[in-house]
Amino acid sequence: MLSTLRIRHIGVIDDATLEFGPGFTALTGETGAGKTMIVTGLTMLLGGRLERGRLREASTVDGTLALAGHDELEAALDDLGAEEEDGEVLVVRRVTRDGRSRAQIGGAPVPIGTLARLVGTAVTVHGQSDQQRLRDPDAQREALDRFAREEIEPLLERHRELWRERSALTERLAELDDLLSERDRRATVLRETLERLEQADPQPGEDAALRSELERLGNAGELRAAANQAALALVADDDAPAAGPLLDVAAEALGRASRTDDSLAPLVERLEASRIELSDIAAELTRYAEDIDASPGRLEEANERLHELTVLIRDLAPVLSDPDVPVEDVTALLEASRGAAVDLDRYDGADQERAAAAEQLESTQAELDEAAAALTAARVAAARELSDAVQEELRHLEMPDAAIRVDVGEQSHRIHGRDAVAILLAPHPGADHLPVARAASGGELSRVMLALEVALSASRSDRTAAPVFVFDEIDAGIGGRAALAVGQRLARLAQHAQVIVVTHLPQVAAHAGTHLQIVKSSVDGSTSSTVETLDRAGRIGELARMLAGDTSDLALAHAEELLEEAGTVASGAQASAGTRR
Incomplete structure (x- = not known):
């Protein structure tokens, strides 16, 4: 979980501190207030680059990350000489005006690559241009494996062991052939x-x-x-x-x-x-x-x-x-x-050793083929379940006519098996199933990605290792009932993960448990922004602005009604989830 984020000197943000809630946090604000700068700051914290045009002077991002569930990061602290306090670690990224970059984890300096590997895996950022899970075949296979972790992980580990054993035997045979x-x-x-x-x-x-x-x-x-x-x-x-x-x-x-x-x-x-x-x-x-x-x-x-x-x-x-x-x-x-x-x-023993190694390799290859077949069978079964789960989520996201399919095809044998996993989408009846990144429009792609995340998170059995998801305007290109549906599904995802959403839709923001507003101000021709945590009255005012562009009595009444409805839906969803668990 990401507890706090402090951003200094990025774009229009001079100095802003954000305190995130454990579930669903919404970030809203007027156009140009700096919502994108928040995501930019988060991306920097994960090892991403900062465009020179957004640097006015040295830029710094500090983030406090809870270690619970992030095993790789926690295990690396001793090796790095890093310190943690009360189960949290402070991560710092600084970029100077001339583009030089420095990073620290728990007070220990680290290369940017290490920052990206250890912190970047703890937080997933989704934007309109980077739904990599829907584009990268390896990422899609890994998503399927996580969806059915209990069934697939033991099979996958067995396959990896046999793969390494076969690789060692193949290498030894080559050495013996050279020796002979x-x-x-x-x-x-x-x-x-x-x-x-x-x-x-x-x-x-x-x-x-x-x-x-x-x-x-x-x-x-x-x-x-x-x-x-x-x-x-x-x-x-x-x-x-x-x-x-x-x-x-x-x-x-x-x-x-x-x-x-x-x-x-x-x-x-x-x-x-x-x-x-x-x-x-x-x-x-x-x-x-x-x-x-x-x-x-x-x-x-x-x-x-x-x-x-x-x-x-x-x-x-x-x-x-x-x-x-x-x-x-x-x-x-x-x-x-x-x-x-x-x-x-x-030399004298090479013939006998090669014969023994060749026999062992043949046996190991047979076991590896069996392990690969078992892995394929498990993935095929899991693909059907994931397809059904994502299909159900798409129905809730106002895409009832879209047909999702998770295919398990064959590819060259690798350490993770012979399976090539592809998430395919037919956006309307009669359309061909195509890779989802090609078949979906921008708004549809965002909703498919959200449906996938909700399905994957709902399948998790370890609730202590909740991931962190950051969505940058996932609601772009949608409105009305679809926007309301997106808000509801984000709230459902937040039952299993920390969700941080940059949004311009009140239907989405109303479902958040924590609401942060990016506030823009201009003094002497200079524009800067800060971040405020809104109480209930502040939320109603901000939702009214997002609904009607003003805070008239009618807009405020509509905003309060929207907030009440979102709270009722969220309570029902939590009760339903508790009954299922």
Whole structure:
């Protein structure tokens, strides 16, 4: 439900606040007072565009929308970081003079597309040029599905599940076909490559270790000389000075002294440990010098193995790895080979998986066909009921000779089924049934649209999720009994929804529960408009103006009579609706 609407600086409206009732709200006013600007403001709030010609300065529209029933909007508040208060959310749209647009939901900035998606689905605006429900085949199908929601929704959801399952299976089959085609090209090459790799049996890091070894073997003479020199410096066999003998002298001297002063004992122990460590180092250096070229053929052997590994990387890397990921050593080659082994496993199981997927797809397609047939049967039955319901509403709207028909035809299979829904109208006996947007005149189109909305709303079982309908001069082109009938049916629609109507007919306005008047005033050659909520006396005066153009006693009496009659009809309709429920 739309609780309030504040419009600033749109057309002739400087600043106006509208408070809507929960049922039927009528907006009336003199020609040029700005009734259309109210609808323009509402359209802005729903994400619509504002024509530059209606901008005098920055224009702003604020609307307070009750969240009850608008599940998508309510669910989105947390994600948007928006705030609600007492079950209502403030929606703001601002357009600057240069055409830049800003929007907020619950204080959180949102793109205009998000505004249109979340708020635009909560409020439906119907004008003389935008009865999209009567023009768009998808919208007509969705209307039929809502009309018979209890029967159709479970079938539709089942169909959607099967459609998604079939789509996934079809996609998987295509992937498996590509895999099998790839297998024919790559599997043999991969197997031969992995066999060659297995025969060579490279170890992670082996090529790096060989390079280090070759560096060492290539400098064996220098390394041996260095090791021997270091060993001699530690423990010489002749009288040349060396660290070992000097350490022996120090240990012996300190040992004698420790017999006199036992506090030196720890130092003696450390010297003994150093003598042992020095002797071990000298022995290891001697062994290193003796072993560094113990195998004269090792240099050639290491060179041959490194060459083998280099050729292996050069030949196998293009087969095993992604061209964009260079393979520069044995470790990377072995890592790439693991991916190739996984690919081979996938190739080996692809035949069986494809056969299973094809069998499952065939089964799912059969289930999908059954689901589509059940959906069609439910829609055909619902179409008959909707046709009857709209036909009855048209009779009440002074179109008794018009024949409405809701056809369910066939189209290409899509996620919502195989059904193409079309609302057809024969405006008079003997006329062909044509798409209603082509068969009906402007006034007839408005009444057909109203009949459809009344039928759809009357079928709703969830009264808490009442939609909001805005009708912009739905009564254009009609008068007399037809105008009275339109007012009555709008009042009936308002039993299940919030209805906001811009009208110039007193027969329509009299049926409203809330009456707002757009009042035009001129000061110093400048025209502006405000909005007033009318009490009973104000309503009678406004209805008299609409009836006769003045507020004479006769016009006032006629207006009061019209208001009384509308109230009596509305009370009877509410009682009848309560009995049916």
